[in-house]
Amino acid sequence: MTEILKNDRFLRALRMEATDTTPIWVMRQAGRYLPEYRATRARAGSFMALAQNPELACEVTLQPLERFELDAAILFSDILTVPDAMGLGLSFAQGEGPQFAHPVRTKADIDKLGVPDMEGELRYVMDAVRVIRKELHGRVPLIGFSGSPWTLACYMVEGHGSRDFATLKAMCWNEPAMAHQLLDVLARSVAAYLAAQAAAGAQALMIFDTWGGMLGPAPYREFSLRYMQQVVEALKADAHARELPVILFSKGADGHLSAMADTGCAGLGVDWTVDLADARRAVNGRVALQGNLDPAVLRSNPDTIRREARAVMDSYGNHPGHIFNLGHGITPEVEPDHVKVLVDEVHAYGRTIRGS
Template sequence: MIKNDLFLRALNGETVERPPVWMMRQAGRYLPEFRALRDKYDFFTRCKTPELASEITVQPIRIVKPDAAILFSDILVVPQAMGIDVELKDNIGPIIPNPIRSMADVEKVYIPEINDKLGYVMDAIKMTKEMLNDEVPLIGFAGSPWTIFCYAVEGKGSKSYDKAKGFCFSEPVAAHALLQKITDTTILYLKEKVKTGVNAIQIFDSWGGMLSPTDYAEFSWKYIQQIVDALADETKVIVFGKGCWFALETMAQSKASALGVDWTCDPKTARKLTGGNITLQGNFDPSRLLSPIPTIKKMVHQMIDEFGKDKYIVNLGHGILPNIPVDHAKAFIEAVKEYSR
């Protein structure tokens, strides 16, 4: 039995004494302990070495003490497993040296045997569960098919993902074939994570907001929904789409247990769009953690008042930034733990 099950109870829509709290990218660059390991080991070495991944996962549990852990990994381990080369370059980010630009390229991409290619992730889950010792739940995650597709086709990060969008619109058959391969792989990957011991799953649709509502329905949500449908009977699924407030109403009709909201959508609008019946997660602007600590605490309490303490998980509206002081991250967590109506 998990000792602190507040996060899981909120996902179930139960009445809670206070909302649970965790932070996207909480195992990350704002922590000196993380930076010490980063200086010794390159990024994918950290992802692929279970001892390192599990240590990084539990660092924030010891230091800032959120109500859930999220496994340290990366969304791009999935395309790597599918035969797409991915490199991480300092000060640039992920690079795909041979981006997908044709049906011939799509045909070379394969659906892998998960334990053969991604067994190191399952080993990290086992080690992390042991280290957590049932203190808090463990979240597993994957990128949305559209978000993975963006990197695979664009070849790198982008402000607009014009090449990825252009491929969808000029070569829709090839685009849908690639999106389906990513979806099928992601379902197998997440099912294996659940079998290995994660307590919930989050799907990150980081670049969904780049699409119009019509194109989002065709090139992103259609595939996320397949993942939700495949996993919903096995675990709790959270869907987070950055910039996708326009799809919240549709998302709320799915089998997802919770929906992430970014800071561009206020709590009242998010509740209205989702009908008030589904757990929401978010949506503190990560940059706001640079505010003075008393301001952070005041704003967090106001945010909880606006969302309501039930069917709500406190989080940021995107990942925590590397320049956030640790004391400010702690203050964010503490503000939630101190909350009382």
């Protein structure tokens, strides 16, 4: 697809190029805080029915762009589509989050796993990318994404959400070869999944390592970062994905920013527990940084939202390579008008910083 982007701030920032103002998009920007999203989900009947319908996935992907002057769209999907396609029986219980009917606990379980067919079991995701890209008409770039191998393994082994995912941690300590076997098949699957999204029309790719920060320094490098590196290297060898920027977001792993920047990614997501000035020094200008407002700030008053947004931007300073975002996903309780306050303030103050 070769249409000219009407707004390329997001991609320029990922290339560490100058922009007229700071680009902004918001993790989970298509979600339950929007009444129009809740209406579409009700029509679909369930979260999975919504995610597996390309036209409805497109509809909710575009909804926040109709309200806010965002600089990127992100595919509406779920990080657990890959393990679901592996036959683990994903479901979402009301108020309890994701659950797998067939968790992965033994070597025999892992031996059964293979890289899913991207135009078979996961065709609905690629169809959604194609439909969204067409309907965007070059308005803003489209971000494709996946969960990281470690984060996917957390849910697959535990079978559901957890505070500590101790079952997978125990596997890493007691049966490290088995854990590595699982993480390797997941890394190959994630790489194929993201490459397929690139072929379908995604213009940037993001890897969500939601649970990487729960690991200590050495285990993080061995069981999380190593496999994100494998994914990035595979994408750089893929004809469709090699030119696309990749963003890594490892929540709670800010002590590893320098090592993460060494993977060859274009950008790093940063949560709100680190000062952006410190993060920028850690990566030494090698990659763009995305973040990092505390999502809870959006539940405060507009003046506070503006003040805290400016503080984040002042911390980064007048340097290329900043993409404003939250330090994690937006929460359902947020008022949509507060998101508009944030987006408008980021663009206005970004122009002030750059003197434009």
